[in-house]
Amino acid sequence: MEGALLAFRVKTGVDGLDEVIEGGFLEGSLILLAGEPGVGKTVFSIQFLVKGVELGEPGVYAGFAEAKDALLENFSRHLGVDLAGLSKDKLKILDYTAMRNSEGASAILEAILDEVKALKAERLVIDSFSALAQA
Numbered sequence: 001m002e003g004a005l006l007a008f009r010v011k012t013g014v015d016g017l018d019e020v021i022e023g024g025f026l027e028g029s030l031i032l033l034a035g036e037p038g039v040g041k042t043v044f045s046i047q048f049l050v051k052g053v054e055l056g057e058p059g060v061y062a063g064f065a066e067a068k069d070a071l072l073e074n075f076s077r078h079l080g081v082d083l084a085g086l087s088k089d090k091l092k093i094l095d096y097t098a099m100r101n102s103e104g105a106s107a108i109l110e111a112i113l114d115e116v117k118a119l120k121a122e123r124l125v126i127d128s129f130s131a132l133a134q135a
Contacts, residue, residue: 010123013051014044032129042066045125046075046083052123053090059123060092062112064131068095092119096131105135 009023018024025031033041042065049059063071071093075081083093092115099108109132116124126132 010057011051011055012044013047013049013054042071042127043079045127046081049091049123049125050081050083050086053086056090057122058090058092058119059125060094060112060116060119060121061125061127062094062096062115062132063127064096064099064135065128067097068093089119092121096135099135103135105132108132108135 008027009018009025010027010029011018011024012021033044035041045061049061052059066074072084075083083091094112094115096108112124112126115121
């Protein structure tokens with residue numbers, strides 16, 4: 001029975017967390033990660049996507065708070081994660097920091113979903129949902 005449950009789990013990429021949540025997130029789940037600025041929501045999200053790439057599960061990161069170049073630099077310099085070096089056909093980083101308010105949330109979400117379909121992504125991170133909702 002336990003093996004059947006694990007077959008439908010998605011590993012997070014965070015040491016120890018998968019054990020606590022019985023092998024990972026339930027496949028197909030929507031996970032809302034909330035917290036104060038600076039507690040590690042973006043770090044967790046990137047770890048989740050990187051783990052997916054390692055497992056052959058493509059992912060899309062749609063960022064609204066930190067420009068793509070800054071995100072790549074910060075993860076490379078501070079955490080030793082070379083996001084730019086990851087396979088382009090496995091990880092797509094979308095930069096919505098300079099989004100136009102005229103686009104609106106539905107148009108932006110549609111563009112994100114188009115990227116998910118094009119990449120055949122199995123993992124999606126929207127950082128942050130509140131910024132998307134305000135678009």
